[in-house]
Structure formats: C-alpha cells, structure tokens
Amino acid sequence: MRNVSKSFAGIEVLREVCLNVAHGQTVSVLGPSGSGKSTLLRCINWLEEPDSGEILIAGVRIGVRADGKTHMPDRELARMRARIGMVFQSFNLWPHLSVIENVTEAPIHVLGMAEDEAIGRAEKLLEKVGIGEKRDAYPYVLSGGQKQRVGIARALAMNPEVILFDEPTSALDPELVGEVLAAMRALAEEGMTMVVVTHEMAFAREVSDEIVFIDQGCVVERQAPEAFFDRPQTARARQFLSRYT
Amino acid sequence: MDQAALHTLLLGAWTTAWISAVAVAGGVPLGLALALLREARIPVVGHIIVLYVSLGRATPLVTLVLFIFVGAPLLGIPLDRYTAAIVTLLLNTAAFNAEVWRAAIRSFPHEQVEAARAAGMTRVLIFRRIMLPQIWITSLPGLVNEMTFLIKASPAIGVIGIVDLTRVTNRISAITYEPLPPILVAAALYMVAIGTLVRLQRLLDARAQRLAM
Numbered sequence: 154m155r156n157v158s159k160s161f162a163g164i165e166v167l168r169e170v171c172l173n174v175a176h177g178q179t180v181s182v183l184g185p186s187g188s189g190k191s192t193l194l195r196c197i198n199w200l201e202e203p204d205s206g207e208i209l210i211a212g213v214r215i216g217v218r219a220d221g222k223t224h225m226p227d228r229e230l231a232r233m234r235a236r237i238g239m240v241f242q243s244f245n246l247w248p249h250l251s252v253i254e255n256v257t258e259a260p261i262h263v264l265g266m267a268e269d270e271a272i273g274r275a276e277k278l279l280e281k282v283g284i285g286e287k288r289d290a291y292p293y294v295l296s297g298g299q300k301q302r303v304g305i306a307r308a309l310a311m312n313p314e315v316i317l318f319d320e321p322t323s324a325l326d327p328e329l330v331g332e333v334l335a336a337m338r339a340l341a342e343e344g345m346t347m348v349v350v351t352h353e354m355a356f357a358r359e360v361s362d363e364i365v366f367i368d369q370g371c372v373v374e375r376q377a378p379e380a381f382f383d384r385p386q387t388a389r390a391r392q393f394l395s396r397y398t
Numbered sequence: 399m400d401q402a403a404l405h406t407l408l409l410g411a412w413t414t415a416w417i418s419a420v421a422v423a424g425g426v427p428l429g430l431a432l433a434l435l436r437e438a439r440i441p442v443v444g445h446i447i448v449l450y451v452s453l454g455r456a457t458p459l460v461t462l463v464l465f466i467f468v469g470a471p472l473l474g475i476p477l478d479r480y481t482a483a484i485v486t487l488l489l490n491t492a493a494f495n496a497e498v499w500r501a502a503i504r505s506f507p508h509e510q511v512e513a514a515r516a517a518g519m520t521r522v523l524i525f526r527r528i529m530l531p532q533i534w535i536t537s538l539p540g541l542v543n544e545m546t547f548l549i550k551a552s553p554a555i556g557v558i559g560i561v562d563l564t565r566v567t568n569r570i571s572a573i574t575y576e577p578l579p580p581i582l583v584a585a586a587l588y589m590v591a592i593g594t595l596v597r598l599q600r601l602l603d604a605r606a607q608r609l610a611m
Contacts, residue, residue, distance in 0.1 A: 198516055227520050235518025245513035249531050259517035262527055311517060 166192045168370040169206070174315065179347040181357035181378075184367035185393060190350040191242075193367065194317050197348065198237045199230060210236060211314060235263050238308030238316035242323050244300040246292040252279065252303050253288045256310045264311065271310070278306040282336045298329030305336050315346040322353055354397045358382050366390050403570045407580055410566030411587045417480070417562070418549050421487035425548075426541060428488065429495025434525075436496070437503055447496070454493025459554035462486050467558045483555035491548045498540035502533040535602065542599040546592045563587060 166189045174180050182190045195201040197208055199216040208215050215233045216225050225233070246255050256275035260266040266274075279285045282302040284295075292300060301321055308316050318337065322330040334356050341347055341360045351357055357364060357378065364381040366374040366389075374381060374390050385391045436447045457465075466489075467482040477485070506529055514524040553564035561569065567584050571577035 200512055200515060231515070231518045231520045231523075233518075234516055237516070239513070239516035241509065241513060241516075243509055245509040247510055247513070247528055249528075249535075258527065259514075259519065262523055263518040307513075307517070317516075 166370050167196070167203070170367070170370070170372055172365060172372070174346060174348055175362075176314075176346055177344040178362040179341040179345075179349065179360055180363045180365055181361040182348065182350045182365045182367060183352075183354075183357060183393070184373075188367045189370040190367055191319055194239075194319050194348060194350050197315075197317055198234050198239060200239075231263070235259070235311055236314050238311055238313035240301070240304045240308050240316060240318045240321045242320040244292075244297070244304050244324070246300055246303055246307070248292050251289050251291055252284070252295070255292070255303055256307050259307070260310050275306065275310055278309050279303070281309075281339075282306050283332065296329060297325045298332045301325065301333045302336055305333070305340075309340075315348065316340070318347065318349040318351065320350050320352065322351065354382070354394075366393070368393070403574065403580065404583070406566055406570060407563070407583055407587075410561055410563040410584070413561060413566075414549065414552055414563040415591065417483055417555065417560070418487065418545075418552055420484050421491055421548060422545050424484075424488045425491035426495055428492040429497075430499045432492060432496035433499035433503055436500060451493045451496050454490055455497075457490075459486065459490055459551050460557050462490060463555055463558055479558045479560055482558060483560050486555065487548060487552060490551075491544060494544045494547070495541060498537050498544060499533070501540070502537040503529070505536075506533060538602055539599055542595050545595055549588065549591055549595075 170189075170193060172180070172193070182193060184190050192201055196203045197210075197215075199208075202216065207217070207221075210233060213233065214221075216230065217223065218225055247258065250258060253272065253275050256278060257268070257271040260271040260274070261268055276285065276288065279288060282305055284299050284302050284306075287295060287299060287303075292303070295303065304321070305316075321337070322333050325333065330353070334353060337347070337349070338356070338360055349357070349361070359378075361378045364374070364376055364378050365372055366376075366381065366385075366387075368389050373387050374385065376386070381390070382394065385394055432447050432451065436444050436451075438444075463483060463486040466486050467477060467479060470477040470482065510528055511524055514528045519527070553562060556562055556565035563584050567577065567580040570580040574580075
C-alpha cells in the first residue's frame, strides 16, 4: 500500500528510512526515546515535512505535486490527510466541541457528509469504543482513557485507509491503558491498517503483523513479532528489549 | 437642570453610544484581520501592520481626529465630521484590538491545530471551525477592556465639533451657569455604559473558564 523513505538534514532524526505497510496490516514501530519514531509517523501525513525521500499513500505521493518538486496546495494536502487517521499521545481533542461533535466535525466539514448520517455513524463508533453514554459530554470531564477512545472514534469517523497511532497510551494512568489497547486490538482484528508507535511490548507482540525497530533514526530490524521478541538479531534490539523483561 | 437639559444630555449620550458602537463593530473585525495578516508572515505586509499598530497606539486621539478631519479633504477625500470621528475611533481601537487578537492566536494550542490538519481540514476551515470559536472567548476580556477605554477616550471627537456626552455638558452649563449637575449625570451615564459591558464580559467569562480546562 505504501512506501516510505526519507531523511532529515540538520540534526538527523530519520536517516533514509524505508517502511512498507500493506493493506490490512498492523505495524508497530518500537525504539528508544528520541529514536525518531514519532517523527517517522508525523512524516507520513506531512505534519512534519521530510527533507528528502517520498511517501506514497495508495500509490499517490503526499506533500509534493506530481512534478516531484513543488509543494502540494493546502487543499490537496488536506484531501490526502483526510484519508489518514491519526491518534495523538495527548489526545488533542477540541475542547469547545462535545464528544459527538468532536467525532462528527471532520466528516461533516471535510467530507461533506450529511449531519444526520455523520451523527448516526459517530454514535455507532462511540458505542464501539465503549463511551456511547458520554455522547454529549465535553472533553474536560473525561478521563484520559475516555479521551483517547474519543480520539480513536474521531479518527475512525473519517473512514481512513490507515490510522497512525502516536504513543496512544503514554499519557495515560496505568489502569486506563487497558481500555484503549482493547479498542485498538478490536480494530486490528477487523483488518484496519495501522501504524502504531508504542512502548506497550505485550500489545505490540500480540497484535502486530510486523515489528519495525528504530534506533537513532535508522530502521535496525524488521521482523515478525515472535521472531523479534524471541530472537532479536541485533545487539541494539537485544539491549532495548532487556529493559522490558 | 430642567427637562430640556436632560433631553440634550441624552442626545449627547446617544451620539457617544452610536459612534462608539460603529467604531467597535468595525474595529474588532479589523483588528482580527490585522492580527491574522501579521501572523501570516507576509514580508512587507507584516512590517506595515507593525508600523500601523505602533502609530495607532502612540497617537493621542485628539491629534488623530484632527489629522483625519483636516487631512482627508487635502487628499481629495471629503469627510463629514461624523465619518471622521468614526474612522478615528475605529482605526485607533483596531490597533489595540489587533494586539489582543494576536496574543490569543499565538497562545492557541498547536496540538489542536495538528489534530485538525491530520483530520484533513484546510487552513481556512481550521481557523473558522477550531480557532475562531475559542479565540474570541479568550480575547473577550481584552476586547471589552479596550471598548471601555474607547468610550472613555471618545470625548476627543468633540474637538471637531461633535456634540457628544462630554461636550454637551458645556452646552448646558453655558445656559444654566451650573456646570456640576450635567457633568455628574454624564459621569453616571458613562458608568452605566461601561458597567454594562463589564457585566456582559463576566457572563461570558464563565464559558472561557470551561475552555481553559
């Protein structure tokens, strides 16, 4: 489905990284803090602009025009981003909108969906992530786990081709992590294409189709989860994993 | 002070009120436009706005209103004194409002903008749907504050012959030889106007509190 490759100048955060995520796959990106995992993810939907390299979403290059040089106009870039969902570490809900409005905002105003339809779909999605009863609440009354599940519903509402998860449980209290991971697990099982930056090793092992291990901006290992966790091939991966077991 | 005097006073109050209201109605959106243009970082435009805001904030209203009233006809733009007064107050308040808006825009949480971009919103849509509904509430205390300053500074327009709430007191005391009563009534009317604005702002502040959480 996609072929990601880019490098960053200045302080090199990503060095010639290549990444392929096939349709329906869940890929977990692991690595120590500061290894460039989040930057990699943020490059995929052009929140961060890579210095070189190219990113293709379903064969279409994001961020640059067909000539490969000039920037994509705002409107076109937005249209591409609409096909890529994103779930943030700090939730980033819109505080002036209620839960249901957070979920319907982009479908109505970006996709041009009819309001009734958007509300109907949003209600189903909120039900699915287990917070249907919080429909009319405002974000400030929600717990972190509830906020993040709204974040997931908000991403799903756009019917994206892929969802990017940027450390979705890192800002949560330990007892709230489970509910968010459960929602993500259900998505992976349904065949949603997912790229997950996480520190939840058990989750990565259980849910991923592939593990990508990054260190100092380079892809160090890329393996099936069992192989990566049981037989890591590089010293750096072994060292990284030893801290989690 | 008789019935007629009170009537004249109220007419003066009305003049102050409607001229200020028009200036505010134009100055608040103009301030927002200036703030947005400045934040857009367009090379020359940005500098012009900085200059405008500095001049607007540094020039006394009396000077500005005289300059506009006398200067505009020289440039071939005929202005009656009411238009000159409105333009003066509007330009002045817009300069201050621009700074209020700019502070709100600059402190707007970037994460919310990122979430909106990731959801496929264009810049215009992000501003209209995500930023504006929040920054107008966070800007409101500053904007209302500026409105009260504007009303209090508005007697400056008396120098070009507009009979506003302050100047009208001269007129009355010229007839009655008792300057104090009309001045006291005028002061009370100013306080009513400003008190109403402040109360309105407090009501809306409750909503701002919720957003801050």
